[in-house]
Amino acid sequence: MPVSIVVGGQFGSEGKGKVALEIVRRWGPTAVVVRVGGPNSGHTGYSHSGQRYALRQLPAASIDKKVDVVFPAGSYIDIAVLLAEIALLDYPAKRIRISPYAHIITQEHKEWEQEAGLSSAIGSTGSGVGGAVMASVAREASNYPLQSHFANHYSQLEDFISDTSEFLREKIKAGARIVIEGTQGFGLSLLEGGYWPKATSRSTTAAGALAESGLSPIDVDDVSLVLRSFPIRVAGTSGPLPHETTWQEVSCISNRGKDIREYTTVTKRLRRVGYFDPDVVKRALAVNAPTRVVMNHLDYIGKVEDLSNRESRLSRFVSQVELSIERQIDWLGFSPMDIIEANRRPHAVLR
Numbered sequence: 001m002p003v004s005i006v007v008g009g010q011f012g013s014e015g016k017g018k019v020a021l022e023i024v025r026r027w028g029p030t031a032v033v034v035r036v037g038g039p040n041s042g043h044t045g046y047s048h049s050g051q052r053y054a055l056r057q058l059p060a061a062s063i064d065k066k067v068d069v070v071f072p073a074g075s076y077i078d079i080a081v082l083l084a085e086i087a088l089l090d091y092p093a094k095r096i097r098i099s100p101y102a103h104i105i106t107q108e109h110k111e112w113e114q115e116a117g118l119s120s121a122i123g124s125t126g127s128g129v130g131g132a133v134m135a136s137v138a139r140e141a142s143n144y145p146l147q148s149h150f151a152n153h154y155s156q157l158e159d160f161i162s163d164t165s166e167f168l169r170e171k172i173k174a175g176a177r178i179v180i181e182g183t184q185g186f187g188l189s190l191l192e193g194g195y196w197p198k199a200t201s202r203s204t205t206a207a208g209a210l211a212e213s214g215l216s217p218i219d220v221d222d223v224s225l226v227l228r229s230f231p232i233r234v235a236g237t238s239g240p241l242p243h244e245t246t247w248q249e250v251s252c253i254s255n256r257g258k259d260i261r262e263y264t265t266v267t268k269r270l271r272r273v274g275y276f277d278p279d280v281v282k283r284a285l286a287v288n289a290p291t292r293v294v295m296n297h298l299d300y301i302g303k304v305e306d307l308s309n310r311e312s313r314l315s316r317f318v319s320q321v322e323l324s325i326e327r328q329i330d331w332l333g334f335s336p337m338d339i340i341e342a343n344r345r346p347h348a349v350l351r
Contacts, residue, residue: 003178003215004222005206008185009284010231011241013262013271015296015333017043017060019226020181022331022339024061027177032068032168035059036212037183037202038076038105038129042265046337054265056127057082058089059181065091068171071151072164073101074212076129079156099164099214100152105132112146127266130201165214172219182209186284187231187239194283198239206288225290227281227329228297229317232271234264243275254300278324285327295321296333304334 004023008014020043024031035058045053045060053063057078062069069091071077077098086096109131135146151157168178182204187193189204202208206223230250233241247261250273254260262271285293295318302314309315322328332340 003219007182009225011187012185014226020061033061040127040129071098073099098160102151104149133201223290242277294331
């Protein structure tokens with residue numbers, strides 16, 4: 001059962017790309033990365049040399065250029081964005097496979113979202129993913145204006161088209177590790193998140209990502225739920241953010257003495273920020289049943305060395321989070337690149 005799924009447990013931007021890249025690096029060059037969803041969210045990863053890549057279409061777990069990349073039938077592709085990122089990474093074309101049934105985002109999908117006012121109403125990125133999803137489920141209904149388009153109809157993609165389900169099944173038989181890189185976070189999920197209509201156009205759970213990948217539930221043996229110390233949402237009308245605060249307040253807590261404001265990858269909007277809220281995370285735990293919980297942005301609380309002090313603010317924060325969600329944190333992140341395993345953490349709370 002060599003399939004890993006990486007999903008977010010809050011409202012996105014938890015560091016899923018970083019975690020997927022970590023899994024790929026631990027597994028080695030036989031790994032395969034599956035990117036579900038579309039370019040309405042950015043995933044960030046860092047190369048071994050420290051170069052930052054903020055990708056919207058290619059998975060962040062592919063930045064080392066040592067893995068096969070798969071876009072299954074459940075993916076939504078902006079061809080211009082994809083080709084630009086392939087050029088940016090100089091990614092080997094022979095290592096990219098796209099299902100003939102992958103959905104293509106067109107200008108009409110983007111224009112429909114703009115005309116519908118989704119950006120101002122729910123904080124949509126206006127990338128066309130929602131329009132493409134709507135067109136797909138409309139199934140060419142005569143009274144609906146949008147049409148669905150598939151990858152095998154576009155000459156720019158013909159070198160990448162293949163039966164991705166068969167490819168993934170053969171890789172599984174050969175013992176490769178399949179890493180499914182999910183998008184956004186549980187609180188944005190269309191079905192389970194609890195914040196509809198301030199939600200995205202898809203289910204953002206592990207089960208949803210798996211269904212979009214074309215794989216079976218019995219293939220999965222590893223699910224990572226990624227969290228962050230201070231959850232975020234997009235500015236404006238994107239929806240409720242429990243215990244919302246300011247970046248100035250977070251900066252005072254982190255004691256960094258510099259501007260730590262965060263902006264979205266796609267729209268460059270200032271993110272709203274809040275204190276850790278266990279309620280949405282507990283619901284995410286119940287729905288996703290992860291084998292691993294990861295918390296990033298702990299450098300907003302303290303330094304790695306603070307873990308050795310049981311009474312430090314960082315140690316107390318981590319312990320309080322674990323008690324509030326009734327689950328141990330397995331991996332801890334203090335920078336865009338590092339991962340600390342809980343079994344190396346002094347005074348780790350036992351399950």
